[in-house]
Amino acid sequence: MKTVEVVGFKRADLGKTVAKRLRAEGNVPCVVYGKGEPVHFYAPMYLFREVVYTPEACFVKLNIEGEEKIAIIQDTQFHPVSETLMHADFLELQDDKPVKMEIPVSFVGTSPGLQMGGKLVAKLRKLKVRALPANMPQTVEVSVEGLDLGKSVKVAAVEAKDFEILYNPSVTIASIAIPRALRSAQSKAQ
Secondary structure (H helix, E strand, O other), rough: OOOEEEEEOOOOOOOHHHHHHHEEEEEEEEEEEEOOOOOOEEEEEEHHHHHHHHOOOOOOEEEEEEEEEEEEEEEEEEOOOOOOOOEEEEEOOOOOEEEEEEEEEEEEOOOHHHHOOOOOEEOOOEEEEEEEHHOOOOEEEEOOOOOOOOOOEEEEHOOOOOOOEEEOOEEEEEEEEEOOHHHHHHHHHH
């Protein structure tokens, strides 16, 4: 799993006015939960670019005044108008405890439906997965091998080796849509 480093500084004072001042200085108030007491800290906003504003899933190496922790981003809060990051919650990883993450889907294989002019329509771009940190996949590979026009691939078809997919097995991940031109050609042929 890809790891991104975020350097932070402990916060002595908590509250709205302190958090407002930190945001005005270009920092994000944060907290990390997990082992022991929660640690309140702040980090520069630009360090969150590779963590929050990317479709990839990653672990975060928190360096809080020299103390390092491996965590995942658990929750984020954005300003309702400007959409700037206002707060971030992290969950410290433990080797023996499974965690839940949203992992991006990558499609593999060749589909006869795509070769005939169909279009791959992804219903789910990410899947919620539960796994131990060592077994967390970078992406979930979904095979579209052998899918004809109008067919779909469901969660039950995904091979999950060391992780568990937290969706109903009957949920559709992607389908091969029939383009309008082919649909009208088929209706004229009948």
